[in-house]
Amino acid sequence: MSILVGRNTRLLVQGMTGNQGIFHTEQMIAYGTNVVAGSVPGRGGQWALGNVPVFDTVREAVSATGANTSIIFVPARFAPDAILESADAGIELIICISEHIPALDMAKVRAYLDTTDAMLIGPNCPGLITPGEAKVGIMAGHIHTPGNVGIVSRSGTLTYEVVYALTDRGIGQSSAVGIGGDPIKGLNFREVLEMFEADSATEQVVLIGEIGGADEQMAAEFIKHEMKKPVSAFIAGQTAPAGKRMGHAGAIISGGEGTAAEKIEALRAAGVAVARHPEEIADLVAQNL
Amino acid sequence: MKLHEYQSKRIFAQHGIPIPDGDVATTPAEARAIAERLGRAVVIKSQVLVGGRGKAGGVKLAKTPDEAEAVAGKILGMEIKGLTVKKVLVDEAADIRSEIYLGVVLDRARRQVAVMASSEGGVEIEEVAANTPEKIVTVHVHPLLGLQPYQARNLAFGIGLPKEHVRAFSKIAQGLYETFIDSDAGLAEINPLIINGDNQLQAVDGKILLDDSGLFRHKELAAMRDPDEDSPAEIEARQSDLSYIDLDGEIGCMVNGAGLAMATMDVVKLFGGSPANFLDIGGGASADKVTAALRIILSDRRVKVVLINIFGGITRCDEVARGIIEAIRTLNVQVPFVARLVGGNEEGGRQILANANLITASSLSEAVQKAVAVAKGESA
Numbered sequence: 001m002s003i004l005v006g007r008n009t010r011l012l013v014q015g016m017t018g019n020q021g022i023f024h025t026e027q028m029i030a031y032g033t034n035v036v037a038g039s040v041p042g043r044g045g046q047w048a049l050g051n052v053p054v055f056d057t058v059r060e061a062v063s064a065t066g067a068n069t070s071i072i073f074v075p076a077r078f079a080p081d082a083i084l085e086s087a088d089a090g091i092e093l094i095i096c097i098s099e100h101i102p103a104l105d106m107a108k109v110r111a112y113l114d115t116t117d118a119m120l121i122g123p124n125c126p127g128l129i130t131p132g133e134a135k136v137g138i139m140a141g142h143i144h145t146p147g148n149v150g151i152v153s154r155s156g157t158l159t160y161e162v163v164y165a166l167t168d169r170g171i172g173q174s175s176a177v178g179i180g181g182d183p184i185k186g187l188n189f190r191e192v193l194e195m196f197e198a199d200s201a202t203e204q205v206v207l208i209g210e211i212g213g214a215d216e217q218m219a220a221e222f223i224k225h226e227m228k229k230p231v232s233a234f235i236a237g238q239t240a241p242a243g244k245r246m247g248h249a250g251a252i253i254s255g256g257e258g259t260a261a262e263k264i265e266a267l268r269a270a271g272v273a274v275a276r277h278p279e280e281i282a283d284l285v286a287q288n289l
Numbered sequence: 290m291k292l293h294e295y296q297s298k299r300i301f302a303q304h305g306i307p308i309p310d311g312d313v314a315t316t317p318a319e320a321r322a323i324a325e326r327l328g329r330a331v332v333i334k335s336q337v338l339v340g341g342r343g344k345a346g347g348v349k350l351a352k353t354p355d356e357a358e359a360v361a362g363k364i365l366g367m368e369i370k371g372l373t374v375k376k377v378l379v380d381e382a383a384d385i386r387s388e389i390y391l392g393v394v395l396d397r398a399r400r401q402v403a404v405m406a407s408s409e410g411g412v413e414i415e416e417v418a419a420n421t422p423e424k425i426v427t428v429h430v431h432p433l434l435g436l437q438p439y440q441a442r443n444l445a446f447g448i449g450l451p452k453e454h455v456r457a458f459s460k461i462a463q464g465l466y467e468t469f470i471d472s473d474a475g476l477a478e479i480n481p482l483i484i485n486g487d488n489q490l491q492a493v494d495g496k497i498l499l500d501d502s503g504l505f506r507h508k509e510l511a512a513m514r515d516p517d518e519d520s521p522a523e524i525e526a527r528q529s530d531l532s533y534i535d536l537d538g539e540i541g542c543m544v545n546g547a548g549l550a551m552a553t554m555d556v557v558k559l560f561g562g563s564p565a566n567f568l569d570i571g572g573g574a575s576a577d578k579v580t581a582a583l584r585i586i587l588s589d590r591r592v593k594v595v596l597i598n599i600f601g602g603i604t605r606c607d608e609v610a611r612g613i614i615e616a617i618r619t620l621n622v623q624v625p626f627v628a629r630l631v632g633g634n635e636e637g638g639r640q641i642l643a644n645a646n647l648i649t650a651s652s653l654s655e656a657v658q659k660a661v662a663v664a665k666g667e668s669a
Contacts, residue, residue: 027603077505102473102503103395107432110400140602140632155548157600161653164600164631181547183397210548213397236551239558240567241534260555277556278549279654 002130002175003150003195003202004093004121005069009134012058012067012091013038014082015074016048020097024073024138025049031141033134036065058089069093071127071136076100079123080109087118094186095136096122106184113186120186126156126178137178139163147172149285150196152189153208154181154215158236158278162208165282171289174202181210189219197227204230204288206281207272209263211237216263224270232284233267234275235260290499293336295378296513297497300472301479304464307491311380320361323379324354330382333360334494335367335374338518340413345369350382372517383493384486389448390414390425391462392478393469395500401429404436404466406444410481424448436466457490458482472510473503522566522585529581531570538563539664541586541595541624543579545570553598556653562661565592576612583616587624594625596660598653601632610641617645625663629656 011028015021016038026049029035037055038048044056055061058070070086072079072095079098086094101123113120121128127137131144143160145167153159159178166173177192179185189207196202205227209216216235223231238260264274273284292300298308310327313336314320324331335347342348347369351357357379367374388410396403407425409417417424426447428440441459450458461482469477476498483493504511516524526533532547536554540562544550547569554564566586570578586595599609609630617626627648630638639649648663650656 076502100502102506103475103500104402104432104470104473104503107395107400107402111432138603143602153548155546155552157544157546157602158548158552160600160602160631161549161552183395184400208548210551215398218398234552236548236555238555239564240551240554241536277559277654278552279652 002133003192003199004130004175004177005128005136006130006133007034009069009136010034010036010065010067011134011136012036012061012065012070012086014058014070014072014086016040016052016054017043018073021073022048025052027138027141028135031135033136036067037061058085058091062089062091067091069136070095072096072098072123074098076102080105083109083120084112087113087116091118094118094120095125095127096120096186097125097127097138098122099124101182103183106182110184110186121177122180122182122186124182125180125185126159128175128177130175131173139176139178143167144176145172148174148201148203150174150199150202150205151176151208152192152196152205153178154210155208155236158234159208161278162206162234162281165279166206166285169282169286171282171285174199183213189215190222193219193222193227193231197229202229204232204285206285207231207233207267209233209235211235211240211260211263212258214258217266220263220266220270220272223267223272230288231272232275232281232288233272234278234281235263235267290501290504290511290514291338291518292497292499292510292513293338293376293515294334294494294496295336295376297477297495298492300468300497301464301492301495304468304471306461306464306468306479307489309380309383309491309493311378314361314377314379315365315375317358317362317365320377320379321354321358324351324357327379327381331357331379332382333357333364334378334380335364335369336376336378337369337372337374338515339370339372342369347374375517380493383483383491385481385493386484386486386488388481388483389450390417390478390480391444391465391482392476392480393465393474394476394478396429399429401432402466402469404428404430404440404444404462406448406462408448408450410483414478414480430466435470436463453488454484454490461490461492468497472497472507473500474498475500522588525581526568526585529578529585531568531578531582531585533569533585534567535589536564536566537591538565539591539593540660541565541589541592542598543568543570543582543586543595544598545600549598549600553596553653553657556657557596557661560654560657560661562657562664565589576608576615579609579612580616580619583613583620583622587620587622592624594627594660594663596656597626597628597630598656599628599630599632601630603633605633606630606638607634607641610638613647614641614645627656627660627663629653
């Protein structure tokens with residue numbers, strides 16, 4: 001077992017025939033992911049990569065192939081529509097790779113998704129992987145190895161860095177989930193931690209956060225009160241200059257300024273071991289084995 | 290992206306929010322002409338994209354057109370927090386009876402837009418939040434419903450606004466919410482919203498921050514960008530679709546991915562070095578982006594060593610290495626390079642870099658330690 005994706009995943013790729021879409025579809029199939037369909041409006045009836053059927057609509061793809069998970073590679077301005085199309089077609093898990101979606105569009109999408117059963121990961125994320133079973137994302141599969149460490153992260157390449165260090169030490173991963181760096185997104189740290197806590201294949205968890213917002217503080221609350229499995233963490237941006245992204249009015253409402261120091265303090269108070277640099281995560285994880 | 294006060298207020302006015310009569314001047318003579326047209330005392334306000342303009346002497350009253358010309362002459366060209374004043378806003382001076390705060394902001398924790406009001410206008414809202422948080426009233430707006438009339442009234446009554454102003458206030462709150470939505474903003478703020486001598490509400494000062502991801506559908510707003518908001522290097526970076534922020538250190542960093550770029554800066558600091566910049570070249574590492582990134586890093590004369598950390602994964606390291614060598618060749622580089630590449634054909638990539646006399650490393654810590662040593666004049 002593991003979380004969210006695995007052998008039961010039947011993947012639909014939205015925007016399959018674009019450059020990104022076709023490249024990563026090929027990579028995911030090579031990893032062993034069960035890619036059952038693609039959807040591209042106007043390309044219905046074609047085949048991609050030899051044997052993957054392409055449909056005009058997600059609804060047709062779902063009814064013809066039983067797809068239960070979708071991954072989105074369309075440009076930002078079409079991505080909110082793609083997410084909603086998947087949710088309405090009964091897809092259970094939607095992974096949105098696209099970046100630069102306006103935040104107000106995501107606020108609407110998220111408000112609608114909350115009225116459905118669909119779960120969203122992303123946008124602006126690398127996707128997720130259950131090593132040895134399924135890769136639904138753009139990460140390099142070969143740096144992962146099956147094991148018992150769950151990983152949840154707001155970052156892409158920084159996650160690869162941590163995974164690489166773990167694999168290098170012979171420490172495998174149950175699932176690695178990139179939740180993305182946008183202000184409004186689907187699953188957050190808290191929900192993914194909940195899944196790892198309940199997952200029998202996961203023995204400990206690594207959380208990789210960064211400055212901005214208060215997602216890590218909310219995760220710390222959950223860890224403190226509801227988690228038994230050990231958690232190690234790294235927070236990026238300890239030396240980042242203040243005020244480069246968002247004015248302070250946003251921070252007031254979130255209950256803080258979103259600095260790395262603040263997040264590290266909240267995590268330490270929840271009993272989380274916080275690494276000073278990404279490679280040190282592997283040492284902290286090894287201590288829990 | 291930030292908008293100036295005068296730009297923000299013009300957008301407010303388009304949404305039915307009352308603002309003082311006034312106009313923008315780039316010369317003292319223009320300021321004089323505006324004051325003459327207004328025919329009354331004016332306030333001359335420097336238009337720079339930083340806070341604390343008043344304290345820096347960038348906001349002054351002028352009673353006559355002569356005075357307006359003289360004051361504008363002093364403020365234009367003035368330096369405020371490193372920015373030169375190129376424009377002043379000449380507004381009719383307001384007779385301020387009381388000051389209110391009204392702001393619309395994206396609350397990422399609630400995934401909704403929040404509208405905040407306070408009876409304590411005229412000071413930074415952060416200050417109010419820290420000292421008297423009970424004086425801030427907030428309502429959250431459902432994204433599919435928009436701001437409801439009762440919510441605007443809740444704000445008005447919540448801050449103890451006299452009954453006679455509730456209707457006008459509600460209209461302004463609605464206008465500010467629409468401004469926020471219509472311009473894909475991250476923040477739209479009126480501070481202060483005043484009650485003037487004629488017992489009318491008026492937006493005397495304000496600002497708008499835009500969500501850069503929304504600019505593709507707001508060409509007219511994108512055109513308002515003040516090139517002085519960013520350094521020349523930051524502007525060049527944006528044109529090359531790179532994310533770059535100037536810092537004070539001496540180790541130039543080129544990294545793929547924002548999280549890893551921040552983490553690389555953190556590790557530089559941890560090992561006693563000081564990063565010259567934040568630079569994210571994006572997920573992959575194409576040759577043209579590598580060249581643009583290195584050109585920007587090397588334009589910073591303080592850079593003593595360049596640290597490259599590319600976690601390619603799927604990307605082939607030998608291709609990235611060739612891109613780096615090509616860029617170094619075209620750029621006539623004088624400083625040493627430390628590079629660490631991870632991904633397909635890593636060994637091949639390292640070989641190409643070593644052959645071109647670059648210092649290589651296999652882990653992030655090793656790469657950073659070597660870069661810090663070089664920056665300090667030691668051998669790596």
